Amino acid sequence: MKKAIKCSSPGRVPEDASQRVYLFEGLLGKERSTLWDQMQFWEDAFLDAVMLEREGMGMDQGPQEMIDRYFSLGEHDRKRLEDDEDRLLATLLHNMIVYMIMMKVQKNDIRKKVRRLLGKSHIGLIHSQEINEILDKISSTTGRELPIRPSGSRHIKKQTFVVHAGTDTTGDIFFMEVCDDCIVLRSNIGTVYERWWYEKLINMTYCPKTKVLCLWRRNGQETQLNKFYTKKCRELYYCVKDSMERAAARQQSIKPGPELGGEFPVQDMKTGEGGLLQVTLEGINLKFMHSQVFIELNHIKKCNTVRGVFVLEEFVPETKEVVSHKYKTPMAHEICYSVLCLFSYVAAVRGKEAESKSKPPRPVSS
Numbered sequence: 001m002k003k004a005i006k007c008s009s010p011g012r013v014p015e016d017a018s019q020r021v022y023l024f025e026g027l028l029g030k031e032r033s034t035l036w037d038q039m040q041f042w043e044d045a046f047l048d049a050v051m052l053e054r055e056g057m058g059m060d061q062g063p064q065e066m067i068d069r070y071f072s073l074g075e076h077d078r079k080r081l082e083d084d085e086d087r088l089l090a091t092l093l094h095n096m097i098v099y100m101i102m103m104k105v106q107k108n109d110i111r112k113k114v115r116r117l118l119g120k121s122h123i124g125l126i127h128s129q130e131i132n133e134i135l136d137k138i139s140s141t142t143g144r145e146l147p148i149r150p151s152g153s154r155h156i157k158k159q160t161f162v163v164h165a166g167t168d169t170t171g172d173i174f175f176m177e178v179c180d181d182c183i184v185l186r187s188n189i190g191t192v193y194e195r196w197w198y199e200k201l202i203n204m205t206y207c208p209k210t211k212v213l214c215l216w217r218r219n220g221q222e223t224q225l226n227k228f229y230t231k232k233c234r235e236l237y238y239c240v241k242d243s244m245e246r247a248a249a250r251q252q253s254i255k256p257g258p259e260l261g262g263e264f265p266v267q268d269m270k271t272g273e274g275g276l277l278q279v280t281l282e283g284i285n286l287k288f289m290h291s292q293v294f295i296e297l298n299h300i301k302k303c304n305t306v307r308g309v310f311v312l313e314e315f316v317p318e319t320k321e322v323v324s325h326k327y328k329t330p331m332a333h334e335i336c337y338s339v340l341c342l343f344s345y346v347a348a349v350r351g352k353e354a355e356s357k358s359k360p361p362r363p364v365s366s
Helices: 002-008 023-028 039-056 063-072 075-102 107-121 125-136 233-250 332-358
Strands: 159-165 173-178 182-186 192-197 201-207 212-219 222-229 262-268 274-279 283-288 292-296 300-306 309-316 321-328
Touching (some): 039 075, 039 107, 075 107, 173 233, 212 233, 222 332, 262 332, 300 332
Antiparallel strands (some): 159 222, 173 182, 201 212, 222 300, 262 274, 274 283, 283 292, 309 321
16 A cells, blocks of 8 residues: 555655665674674573563562462463463564574574574463474575564553652652552662552552552451552552553453452450451441440441451540450451452442532423
């Protein structure tokens, strides 16, 4: 289509491809360097490129953490991560073949070196087949015929926000990157401080008045609350929300969370008495053998988990004091998750009610 348009344009002479001069040809003058014939040079260049690309995509930051995450995922998501790794290696091998052909390296040497690297890299069948097809046709291929593929790090879509730890600007400053699978927290010099996978995030809220974003996340057996102050609080909230929804659509094998409310076995740390903790829309009901306690939802000040213990802070209006309740249970995380989901649900309902009240009434047709 483009060729036809060029030929039909008045006053334009068709371009002669043979007259083009490529930048790489400047390296192939009368004195071509023997460096291009050193196979160890190409292998070192490939390994350096892999290291830089993995670093650019965040694959080398906290390797043990990434291995633990890999084993925690289902089969579908493991294959997706493996395919990402294979694609990275195959893209860099493809580009190395193009560079070697440009530098007029012997075709047999290219085959041997690339196939050795292909074996060392343990690339999967689909991507290795693409490389082998190029090697099979390499005898009749020139460097201009094979396009250079853009690296995977160029395709990463992430947004960065400046945040302060805590509830105001006095906290430490960080750069929060919202990525496809996680949130990355970097220090002011760019060092990765924390990485939170979306499947570890339990709940997220924000307050437009105070400009504070609250993130609840799993950390081992505990549930931790992290607060961040940022001028773009609303934009950050919806950016994370949209990214989490896209990640959830991809990660189909992750088990869904518990339904709203529920009953959980607990043991009161103060009395040692066992009983049931019920999460309802009105609040938390605690049933023991000789007593029963109900804590209203609006009296719950804070809840979290500490080493298998569910900690609940209740505000008592009569004394205007905050009382801490501790319950030992193997389901501490599930209880905390259920309570946080309940708060999110109630906040969403109240938000819709306020929105409907603020709308002016529709005029009645006569």
